[in-house]
Amino acid sequence: MTDTPDPTPEGVLTEEQGAAFYGDDDSSIAYNRVYFALQRIQRTLMPEIEKSLRALGIQDPIWYEILEAAELAGEEGVRMLALQKRLFVPQYALSRHVSRMVKAGLIEREASGDAGRAQIVRLAPAGTGITDGIWDVYVEKIQRAFGPRIGRGEAYTLLRMLNRLYD
Secondary structure, X not given: OXXXXXXXXXXXXXXXHHHHHHOOOOOOHHHHHHHHHHHXXXXXXXXXXXXXXXXXXXXXXXXXXXXXXXXXXXXXXXXXXXXXXXXXOOHHHHHHHHHHHHHOOOEEEEEOOOOOXXXXXXXXXXXXXXXXXXXXXXXXXXXXXXXXXXXXHHHHHHHHHXXXXXX
């Protein structure tokens, strides 16, 4: 792969231009290139985000999403199964994170009462308002990483394309 500028002013390549630009004999390799580029972006950006979050007492980035879901659910709380589906996280991993967050005093977990082993997660008093500080970390790091490299219109276009991958 090359780091030379895009061959078109708007950066949009046809299938043929892309294959030629990246030296691919088979243009279907473009999908693999997208996947690995996304992986590299995450591996590049996440260590800095994780370090800043740990300074706030957040041991894993997924804690933000768990806190946010609990906060949005209000007094009613959010069911673990709904949380698992929302976050695309296996049950065992979610349970481990929730246990650690309960121990840290950020959330509370209790049996649902109406459905066997179902559990509800609610925001604990210590977790109230913490998502604002977490969000600030994400905003600063993401804006600094992406802002100089892609325009806002390009960001919306990329978002639309990426959302199609999991919708």
